[in-house]
Amino acid sequence: MDLENCKLCPRNCGINRMKTQGFCKAPPSIKIARAALHFDEEPPIKGKGGSGAIFFSCCNLRCLYCQNEKISLQNFGKEISVDRLVEIFFELEQQGAENINLVSPTPYLPWIKEAILKAKRQGFSLPFVYNTSGYENKEILKELEGLIDIYLPDFKYACNETAFEYSLCKDYVERTKEALQEMVQQTGPNQFDENGRMIKGVLVRHLVLPFHEKESKEILFYLYHTYHHQIYLSIMNQYTPLDSTKTHPVLSQTLSKKAYEDVLEYALRLGIENAFIQEEGTAEEAWIPSFCLEGVNKES
Template structure:
């Protein structure tokens, strides 16, 4: 059905799997869309969740599969159920009817062609709320260009600065270089950040960084890079909600919660750099209760 899925190179893994013929690559996704949850979600940044929630669609499978994944049921266990493009379009329209502030596509990379079809159809049928592309940051600029004009808000992670960490926890090389090119493409597409009168983001980029235990040097380098490159023209979300999942037992150095004193030091570090647009979390955010239940 889709040319790009015949020798899939949608993400930087570039497996070349013929997904149209039923093959799967690293992510494990076929040509059928699979999702695990579609519902209003209150636990995003305030400018995304607002009062009514963000209309999140959690896609199954993942192109990165970090060892500490907070959504490992989807990324690694591949939980979820298959839907068609028409059903995805229907989901978008139903979420809008429920009054959510936006449609939030969570881990969408491996389904970009199908999402484009569903979004175009939904927009023709009256979808007008902003579309959020919520990603691990492991993205090819070429794939992002396919989305130009359809996405209003990009919410990429920037997880690692060093290859050592990226290889160990996400089995990728060159993560930082690839994620920084992706953020560059995202900022080009969205331009200046804009908010409505209630403070809900309408367009722009929010870069998320989940602090991992014992890795302050990674956080510092990433914050320095973001400020030096973008000043205060983008938003940054410094996240403290890291929860050690059962599968990290074999990585004892991250099999613990984040030290909140170190988190507070990083918040101060951002302020000292001159960063003004940083979302921060309190200690209570580090809880499994922030991980929603998924349908299978």
């Protein structure tokens, strides 16, 4: 993880992170926007106590429909030290978190790795969740082996043309497939505790986009025929048009109930059993977390 030649993600900017910024615009230290219990994750991730979600600022994608654009595109957040991140892990544990959910952590991996190692040396034992867009460098992921318990990647697109048009990413499909392979190899089969909480494994999220059911089906086909029942899936309907997409011919639309059901029926026909689905009514702006540095500053 060489910060003087940053290749932490497949953008491979090759810049010196201590002196300049690459595509993601991440600074030369950890930057976060929120650290709080989060109850909008899948049941085995949120458990009863909620997931201890730490939202990292900046992102290596440019999704036109990003719900977290305040932190991913506008880079809102506060820079903190590795030691402060370790304290946040313990604070979330004290609040009852079931796990530590690292949301979009990629540009900060060297510091996060250091923080996890420090926390473990101090006896920290909650599972660590790596919550990512899926666009990861598999060689960098290898360095996280044994530190991450649960991988929670998106699988957004089956075709790079769509990935480029919506997320400015021309090799999303290949890099995400490689990264997922590494994640599954690292965690092995999914494991749950006696309360149904996930303690090890991979849960892949796919957000069905309006008028892209065919691409959703391609993704489900690939995931099922590659991993069968080894991974869990979350097939999501919460696509929410934003002010910034209101003139876009596709992304200004909502996902129809019929289109979502069509994708779910396809998943059933394929034989997919381990999948979470969403009820109607989740596609509302209220679902978007508020970013106001909650849990970021040291408690006095």
